[in-house]
Amino acid sequence: xxxxxxxxxxxxxxxxxxxxxxxxxxxxxxxxxxxxxxxxxxxxxxxxxxxxxxxxxxxxxxxxxxxxxxxxxxxxxxxxxxxxxxxxxxxxxxxxxxxxxxxxxxxxxxxxxxxxxxxxxxxxxxxxxxxxxxxxxxxxxxxxxxxxxxxxxxxxxxxxxxxxxxxxxxxxxxxxxxxxxxxxxxxxxxxxxxxxxxxxxxxxxxxxxxxxxxxxxxxxxxxxxxxxxxxxxxxxxxxxxxxxxxxxxxxxxxxxxxxxxxxxxxxxxxxxxxxxxxxxxxxxxxxxxxxxxxxxxxxxxxxxxxxxxxxxxxxxxxxxxxxxxxxxxxxxxxxxxxxxxxxxxxxxxxxxxxxxxxxxxxxxxxxxxxxxxxxxxxxxxxxxxxxxxxxxxxxxxxxxxxxxxxxxxxxxxxxxxxxxxxxxxxxxxxxxxxxxxxxxxxxxxxxxxxxxxxxxxxxxxxxxxxxxxx
Ligand SMILES: [Zn+2]
Numbered sequence: 001x002x003x004x005x006x007x008x009x010x011x012x013x014x015x016x017x018x019x020x021x022x023x024x025x026x027x028x029x030x031x032x033x034x035x036x037x038x039x040x041x042x043x044x045x046x047x048x049x050x051x052x053x054x055x056x057x058x059x060x061x062x063x064x065x066x067x068x069x070x071x072x073x074x075x076x077x078x079x080x081x082x083x084x085x086x087x088x089x090x091x092x093x094x095x096x097x098x099x100x101x102x103x104x105x106x107x108x109x110x111x112x113x114x115x116x117x118x119x120x121x122x123x124x125x126x127x128x129x130x131x132x133x134x135x136x137x138x139x140x141x142x143x144x145x146x147x148x149x150x151x152x153x154x155x156x157x158x159x160x161x162x163x164x165x166x167x168x169x170x171x172x173x174x175x176x177x178x179x180x181x182x183x184x185x186x187x188x189x190x191x192x193x194x195x196x197x198x199x200x201x202x203x204x205x206x207x208x209x210x211x212x213x214x215x216x217x218x219x220x221x222x223x224x225x226x227x228x229x230x231x232x233x234x235x236x237x238x239x240x241x242x243x244x245x246x247x248x249x250x251x252x253x254x255x256x257x258x259x260x261x262x263x264x265x266x267x268x269x270x271x272x273x274x275x276x277x278x279x280x281x282x283x284x285x286x287x288x289x290x291x292x293x294x295x296x297x298x299x300x301x302x303x304x305x306x307x308x309x310x311x312x313x314x315x316x317x318x319x320x321x322x323x324x325x326x327x328x329x330x331x332x333x334x335x336x337x338x339x340x341x342x343x344x345x346x347x348x349x350x351x352x353x354x355x356x357x358x359x360x361x362x363x364x365x366x367x368x369x370x371x372x373x374x375x376x377x378x379x380x381x382x383x384x385x386x387x388x389x390x391x392x393x394x395x396x397x398x399x400x401x402x403x404x405x406x407x408x409x410x411x412x413x414x415x416x417x418x419x420x421x422x423x424x425x426x427x428x429x430x431x432x433x434x435x436x437x438x439x440x441x442x443x444x445x446x447x448x449x450x451x452x453x454x455x456x457x458x459x460x461x462x463x464x465x466x467x468x469x470x
Pocket of ligand 1: 106107
């Protein structure tokens, strides 16, 4: 353990908390996080870090560095909000601004804990005169554009030895879970408009193209691997039934357990689109929106994170916080809470109370498959990377909801954030000061990659992330 890291975070907790609350109040969506990004950059500059802004073609992406040469330890931060989940820091639904974005994934906490860990590590290195470089990666648009993927393609992680990150959750846990590689695409179909009753023979329906494409996708679904996923919405289907639509649009996520399988699925999806256009005498264009690779877990880093988590001891919850969490849980179906408790019992833990997690989930070396997707995946293909969660919101409440927004703006979220900052800083210090540990993490990374090389599926001609929800 390195007690000075913990001390530094404790001594600076009110400043870190106020930056987190600032980002929480800004609640800026992906690629529009101008104030959130600036607030962090200014703080890091004051702390002696050098800033490179506009990384990966994104105005709000930045890399803050302190120190010189190897080793390089990178901390990953996020700070984008989600649409429509604005809420006050109260245990019931009450938007701060109706219909506005909110931090329903707790990224205000995510960014500030990683930044706090980086600055704490820098302080200790400076006072001890240690060699090496500390980096904080300000990674925008995780929710909408997979910002890190663009930074990876730009080479921002090429010289990093170890990357560390975390995510606000409802438990304190290190899990060796992967995630699904994901392609976000739109398919625009173009036909010919006509009066649907007067002269339909002069028209060609773009919606027919979209519908037959989706019929084809349903036939593909039967033959996909069990861990692959494909989902779509028809984002434009025409305006009125008596007008043959000359434009229609399909919006897709195509997901697979690894990059080669994702490429195979993508080429089948393209064949289906071609077939649908041929059958309907329409034409289509594919629009690329985003890409994320699957996560390569690293058990060497995970074990250290877990041991630091245990040695530090979990935050204590006071009566007020437990009451807040209980009131919040009562807004949701009781089954959500029961299911969470059952999950704990499977790991051999019977919690004393079921409002807020007050223990560390036992560690397992087992590698689990993932269901969602994250741009941490792309970083993990080029740098040995690991992540964890700390309890920042009430047990059993749904993610990406007003309830997470609420907890992320009050003491429950703050405590989880400060705990995460300490875990990150101390783990960073361990890897910074021990070449043997870094070598072990690298060997584990090579073992997990099994000779595979990272491939970015972003078309090379696209320089700047498109805005997916425009
Ligand atoms: Zn998130």
